[in-house]
Amino acid sequence: MSEKKAILRTEGIGKYFYTPVKFKVLDGISFEAYKGEFLTLVGKSGSGKSTLLYCLSTMDSDYEGKLYINEEQVTGKKADELAALRNNSIGFIFQFHYLLPEFSCLKNIMLPALKKQAYSYEEIETRAYEKLKLLGIEDQALKPASKLSGGQQQRVSIARALINDPDIIMCDEPTGNLDSKNTQIVFDTFKKITSELGQTIIAVTHDLDFAKASDRTIELADGKILTHNKTFQ
Amino acid sequence: MKVKNVNIDIALTHIFTRKKQTIVAALGVMLGIAVYLFMNSLSAGFTRYSTNEIFKNSAHIKLYKEDAISEPLIPSADTGQLNVIVNPQILQESKKLINPQALIQQLKQYPFITHAIAQVNVDVFYNNGKSQLTGTANGVDITAADAMFNITSYMLAGNLHDLQDNVNAIVIGKGIAEKLNLGLEDNITITSSQGVNKLLKIKGIFSTGNTFTDQSKSYVNIHTAQQFAKENTTYVTTIYANTNNSDRAIQYAKKIQPSMRYKVEAWQITNADVLSGNKVRSTLMGAISLSILIVAAFGIYNILNMTVMQKLNDIAILKATGFSKKDVITIFVTEAVIMGLLGSVAGLLMGAILIAIMANIYMGPPAGYFPIYFNATIFAYSFLLGALVTFCAGYIPALKAARIDPVEIFRK
Numbered sequence: 001m002s003e004k005k006a007i008l009r010t011e012g013i014g015k016y017f018y019t020p021v022k023f024k025v026l027d028g029i030s031f032e033a034y035k036g037e038f039l040t041l042v043g044k045s046g047s048g049k050s051t052l053l054y055c056l057s058t059m060d061s062d063y064e065g066k067l068y069i070n071e072e073q074v075t076g077k078k079a080d081e082l083a084a085l086r087n088n089s090i091g092f093i094f095q096f097h098y099l100l101p102e103f104s105c106l107k108n109i110m111l112p113a114l115k116k117q118a119y120s121y122e123e124i125e126t127r128a129y130e131k132l133k134l135l136g137i138e139d140q141a142l143k144p145a146s147k148l149s150g151g152q153q154q155r156v157s158i159a160r161a162l163i164n165d166p167d168i169i170m171c172d173e174p175t176g177n178l179d180s181k182n183t184q185i186v187f188d189t190f191k192k193i194t195s196e197l198g199q200t201i202i203a204v205t206h207d208l209d210f211a212k213a214s215d216r217t218i219e220l221a222d223g224k225i226l227t228h229n230k231t232f233q
Numbered sequence: 234m235k236v237k238n239v240n241i242d243i244a245l246t247h248i249f250t251r252k253k254q255t256i257v258a259a260l261g262v263m264l265g266i267a268v269y270l271f272m273n274s275l276s277a278g279f280t281r282y283s284t285n286e287i288f289k290n291s292a293h294i295k296l297y298k299e300d301a302i303s304e305p306l307i308p309s310a311d312t313g314q315l316n317v318i319v320n321p322q323i324l325q326e327s328k329k330l331i332n333p334q335a336l337i338q339q340l341k342q343y344p345f346i347t348h349a350i351a352q353v354n355v356d357v358f359y360n361n362g363k364s365q366l367t368g369t370a371n372g373v374d375i376t377a378a379d380a381m382f383n384i385t386s387y388m389l390a391g392n393l394h395d396l397q398d399n400v401n402a403i404v405i406g407k408g409i410a411e412k413l414n415l416g417l418e419d420n421i422t423i424t425s426s427q428g429v430n431k432l433l434k435i436k437g438i439f440s441t442g443n444t445f446t447d448q449s450k451s452y453v454n455i456h457t458a459q460q461f462a463k464e465n466t467t468y469v470t471t472i473y474a475n476t477n478n479s480d481r482a483i484q485y486a487k488k489i490q491p492s493m494r495y496k497v498e499a500w501q502i503t504n505a506d507v508l509s510g511n512k513v514r515s516t517l518m519g520a521i522s523l524s525i526l527i528v529a530a531f532g533i534y535n536i537l538n539m540t541v542m543q544k545l546n547d548i549a550i551l552k553a554t555g556f557s558k559k560d561v562i563t564i565f566v567t568e569a570v571i572m573g574l575l576g577s578v579a580g581l582l583m584g585a586i587l588i589a590i591m592a593n594i595y596m597g598p599p600a601g602y603f604p605i606y607f608n609a610t611i612f613a614y615s616f617l618l619g620a621l622v623t624f625c626a627g628y629i630p631a632l633k634a635a636r637i638d639p640v641e642i643f644r645k
């Protein structure tokens with residue numbers, strides 16, 4: 001237990017919505033996500049999974065409680081610092097793939113790295129190709145993003161999430177729009193990322209098989225943590 | 234495409250994938266800038282034309298003896314005696330400037346004075362048979378006066394320099410020649426207000442384009458004018474001086490005034506009516522052209538606003554992946570500036586073509602060619618204004634884009 005490194009930790013996160021009436025959508029959420037862990041969040045529709053993920057992602061900073069990433073307190077940082085933190089340490093994968101339609105697949109993947117500017121343009125291009133290869137779609141590299149199938153687009157957005165080698169990859173129903181074959185590809189990729197590359201995945205899902213096969217599952221109900229099943233070894 | 238800065242890269246991609254909208258926005262700016270440039274060049278042309286008209290008759294700075302007004306109250310020397318109250322009135326003093334040569338030398342000491350000449354102005358009647366006209370004869374050293382007012386450039390006939398050293402010669406305005414039915418080498422009888430009569434030979438006819446001036450003004454040798462005034466050869470009524478910069482004449486006059494006992498007046502004061510007319514016209518044209526430019530900027534604003542609305546998802550994802558507010562602003566402002574630059578350059582070209590066409594339209598005398606001309610300052614000013622206006626037009630939608638909350642977009 002002691003050698004497990006918490007990459008993300010929350011302390012009593014709570015959040016209110018005020019419209020149409022005031023209600024507590026998240027209540028006392030405390031958990032840890034470890035390095036190399038494949039963590040899934042499940043729960044009924046409306047239980048607050050997406051809301052929690054947005055708080056964890058640093059995009060939503062209007063909550064109570066505290067969030068730590070890499071043992072550094074994130075809560076209370078300025079918008080620009082949070083943007084830089086997302087750029088460096090967090091990758092995103094959404095149900096709707098949200099690629100920039102005017103750009104090629106390759107360019108879509110490169111954008112977060114071009115923003116980070118840790119490598120030269122050529123190096124970034126090479127690295128983007130590597131990620132495409134990892135996901136088996138290097139032949140689509142130069143196509144405009146809008147011309148790909150749904151499964152291919154989702155793989156491009158996974159590659160984009162990986163480009164800056166973030167510590168954590170957050171996904172909101174990454175397989176929600178995919179058929180079983182594409183779901184399997186995404187799942188295998190996630191397994192590979194966590195076990196081989198040591199990155200952490202926090203994925204919201206409705207797919208119970210998907211959740212069962214992950215390292216650990218947290219179940220939310222009415223904004224509270226209901227169960228922690230399975231422990232991450 | 235490989236661009237160093239990722240924000241500019243994104244902006245360029247937006248621009249290239251929406252060529253039509255870019256062109257529409259740029260066309261708007263082009264028209265705005267072209268009209269702005271054209272109207273302001275026109276206005277500057279008119280102003281220059283009317284200023285030139287002024288300088289045909291008056292110099293940058295005029296030195297003369299101001300009419301003195303008598304004191305309305307003469308207080309008594311002792312108490313108990315009566316104070317004297319009189320109506321204030323102009324004192325009948327001579328308009329003579331004392332020691333004019335010294336005054337001219339003194340003026341020429343100032344580094345900004347380029348020319349200074351003495352002049353004797355006398356009110357006269359021009360007679361031919363029974364016809365008679367009133368006017369002013371200007372007694373000058375014609376070589377110096379020509380250097381200052383460029384009289385040669387509006388001579389219609391004869392030779393101005395025949396006045397030099399010839400006390401029996403006169404150069405008259407076109408209106409006088411027509412009304413009195415006189416031509417070159419004809420004789421004209423002049424009677425001064427002091428009652429001196431002289432028969433002079435017409436050696437030249439000029440036309441300033443100003444009917445009043447042409448019907449009243451004549452040039453004679455300075456000694457002739459002194460004889461008309463029944464004065465000796467040191468008599469001078471006015472000293473005219475030109476400076477290196479007519480726009481600064483007021484400041485120059487202020488600088489000179491303390492060392493002079495006579496009135497030093499800048500041309501802007503003498504011609505305040507014409508100048509205020511110019512000012513009204515420039516302001517009006519400036520306001521109209523500026524509004525057109527602002528309307529053009531609204532085109533950019535609209536198109537960028539639309540782009541932002543259509544690209545909510547893209548903006549959300551950019552922000553989610555670590556692009557800051559500043560980055561988003563840079564992206565959209567860059568788009569506006571590119572549209573603005575394209576439009577501004579095209580607008581300057583179009584404006585230049587319009588100016589070139591107008592400048593070649595001949596309007597006939599006295600104006601000659603249409604008074605519009607290329608003025609680098611107005612070009613630079615139009616360009617800067619175009620850049621500024623498009624920057625502002627882009628900044629507002631850019632700020633809106635930067636304020637988008639990605640969470641709100643992803644929830645939909």
Ligand SMILES: Nc1ncnc2c1ncn2[C@@H]1O[C@H](COP(=O)(O)OP(=O)(O)OP(=O)(O)O)[C@@H](O)[C@H]1O
Pocket residue numbers: 017018019020025043044045046047048049050051052644
């Ligand atoms: N902007 C908002 N304003 C008010 N209430 C909101 C807002 N967004 C979400 N909610 C409410 O908060 C609760 C949690 O929403 P959330 O999207 O986190 O649920 P979820 O667990 O992700 O559901 P699903 O599985 O359907 O995606 C819901 O009851 C929802 O109606």
Ligand SMILES: [Mg+2]
Pocket residue numbers: 049050051172
């Ligand atoms: Mg959800």
